[in-house]
Amino acid sequence: MPKLETRFFCQSCGQDFPRWSGQCPACEEWNTLSEEKYSASQETQSSKFKTQNKSQQPTPINKIDFSSEERISTGLDELDRVLGGGVVPGAVVLVGGDPGIGKSTLMLQTANSLKMPVLYVSGEESARQIRMRAERLGTLSKTLQLLPETNLFAIESAIENVKPGVVIIDSIQTMFREDITSTAGSVSQVRECAAYLVRIAKTTHIPIFIVGHVTKEGNIAGPRLLEHIVDAVLYFEGDQHKQYRLLRGVKNRFGSISEVGIFEMKENGLQAVLNPSEVFLSERPQGVSGSAVTAVLEGTRPLLLEIQALVSPSKLVAPRRAVVGVDYNRAAMVIAVLERRARISLSSSDIYINVAGGVSVDEPAADLPMAAAIASCVKNQPVKEKTLLVGEIGLAGEIRAVNQIELRMAEAEKLGFEVAMIPVGNLKQIKGSKLKIAAVSNISEALKHSLDS
Numbered sequence: 001m002p003k004l005e006t007r008f009f010c011q012s013c014g015q016d017f018p019r020w021s022g023q024c025p026a027c028e029e030w031n032t033l034s035e036e037k038y039s040a041s042q043e044t045q046s047s048k049f050k051t052q053n054k055s056q057q058p059t060p061i062n063k064i065d066f067s068s069e070e071r072i073s074t075g076l077d078e079l080d081r082v083l084g085g086g087v088v089p090g091a092v093v094l095v096g097g098d099p100g101i102g103k104s105t106l107m108l109q110t111a112n113s114l115k116m117p118v119l120y121v122s123g124e125e126s127a128r129q130i131r132m133r134a135e136r137l138g139t140l141s142k143t144l145q146l147l148p149e150t151n152l153f154a155i156e157s158a159i160e161n162v163k164p165g166v167v168i169i170d171s172i173q174t175m176f177r178e179d180i181t182s183t184a185g186s187v188s189q190v191r192e193c194a195a196y197l198v199r200i201a202k203t204t205h206i207p208i209f210i211v212g213h214v215t216k217e218g219n220i221a222g223p224r225l226l227e228h229i230v231d232a233v234l235y236f237e238g239d240q241h242k243q244y245r246l247l248r249g250v251k252n253r254f255g256s257i258s259e260v261g262i263f264e265m266k267e268n269g270l271q272a273v274l275n276p277s278e279v280f281l282s283e284r285p286q287g288v289s290g291s292a293v294t295a296v297l298e299g300t301r302p303l304l305l306e307i308q309a310l311v312s313p314s315k316l317v318a319p320r321r322a323v324v325g326v327d328y329n330r331a332a333m334v335i336a337v338l339e340r341r342a343r344i345s346l347s348s349s350d351i352y353i354n355v356a357g358g359v360s361v362d363e364p365a366a367d368l369p370m371a372a373a374i375a376s377c378v379k380n381q382p383v384k385e386k387t388l389l390v391g392e393i394g395l396a397g398e399i400r401a402v403n404q405i406e407l408r409m410a411e412a413e414k415l416g417f418e419v420a421m422i423p424v425g426n427l428k429q430i431k432g433s434k435l436k437i438a439a440v441s442n443i444s445e446a447l448k449h450s451l452d453s
């Protein structure tokens with residue numbers, strides 16, 4: 001019987017410590033340490049896969065066979081895009097997201113569209129429940145095998161028997177290893193189960209998708225502590241109450257992480273959104289103040305978004321600044337520049353900023369539209385119709401150039417925009433565009449030309 005030891009595991013980064021402390025010494029998060037029983041010998045316990053590994057010899061790099069390292073298309077274009085063109089054999093992909101966001105739906109649709117046998121292991125739902133979902137989604141693929149199981153060693157045997165092309169584990173927080181004493185969902189279980197799955201993937205060359213719930217609190221370990229163990233990390237995000245979902249890569253050992261997949265949640269499952277800009281602008285009010293349209297880049301794709309601002313007199317000593325979808329500090333900077341450089345008084349106003357559609361923007365190119373939306377609301381003059389605004393704002397009030405201006409303008413042109421307000425510094429990159437160009441160099445000039453009087 002291995003000796004049991006009490007250790008304290010950080011729910012955020014997965015590090016363990018002999019003593020409790022309020023702040024994690026490793027990642028400096030507060031109140032993330034929780035007590036778990038842990039047997040010291042567990043990591044050294046043998047497994048079939050480990051012993052196979054022992055016989056591995058170093059090989060000259062140019063002698064390593066890589067012909068099999070071709071990507072497997074998942075059959076879902078948006079997922080392939082985020083993975084960098086498909087999944088690599090032996091890769092472990094973590095799909096994280098809030099509860100109920102649609103992770104199981106995405107995995108079931110992936111299992112259905114993959115052109116190979118798939119083993120779908122569910123620790124959360126019964127086979128009947130999954131069948132019901134599959135009926136609704138129309139994903140009753142004959143090559144899809146369901147296994148309601150949470151014991152990792154039983155899953156390992158099933159993988160050996162079934163020899164699937166791809167394995168899906170839904171979710172890692174429900175899986176457990178018998179040789180580890182702590183409960184399923186604890187940091188040590190989640191970490192060791194994931195490490196074990198990685199070993200299975202590497203020795204069998206079967207790609208494994210692992211579903212992980214993002215948890216803000218509670219005693220369930222979140223997927224963040226797995227990020228360094230797995231090959232790729234995708235987060236499924238979006239507003240649960242709206243139908244749009246973004247699949248974003250935050251780590252990818254085999255591709256870029258700049259790509260985003262955009263889906264719409266429908267009765268019959270997730271559908272790729274082929275014209276995202278159109279969708280995000282569809283409900284935009286016309287001729288109303290406090291709204292501006294910009295083009296951001298999601299990976300290599302331009303996306304038109306509406307930035308909204310509401311400014312109202314404040315009764316508070318420290319007026320409210322509430323932002324959704326933009327970075328708080330960038331918003332604070334834009335507000336300060338508007339006050340000092342464009343002489344718009346905002347210090348006694350509450351300001352709310354929102355990106356319509358529940359999308360997040362983290363690009364400086366959205367500074368100018370944000371400023372225009374705020375000024376538009378204050379002056380009660382709408383931003384000129386069919387005008388796209390793009391530009392970074394500097395602290396001196398200057399409008400600075402952004403990257404990929406042509407891509408952004410092309411998208412606006414496609415959607416019927418007529419004018420593009422862009423930084424002067426971008427002028428020389430523009431070769432040909434049907435849009436009328438308004439090149440601006442500072443914030444006052446930009447506001448003068450962008451608002452309807």
Ligand SMILES: Nc1ncnc2c1ncn2[C@@H]1O[C@H](COP(=O)(O)OP(=O)(O)OP(=O)(O)O)[C@@H](O)[C@H]1O
Nearest residue numbers: 098099100101102103104105106124265266267268
């Ligand atoms: N009949 C339906 N019509 C439309 N959408 C539905 C229907 N049933 C479920 N959904 C959508 O599917 C979502 C749940 O999907 P799913 O079970 O794949 O999420 P999950 O991330 O796996 O959740 P969990 O964290 O519970 O495992 C719901 O939030 C809802 O948006």
Ligand SMILES: [Mg+2]
Nearest residue numbers: 103104124170
């Ligand atoms: Mg689920």
Ligand SMILES: [Zn+2]
Nearest residue numbers: 010013024027
């Ligand atoms: Zn930590």
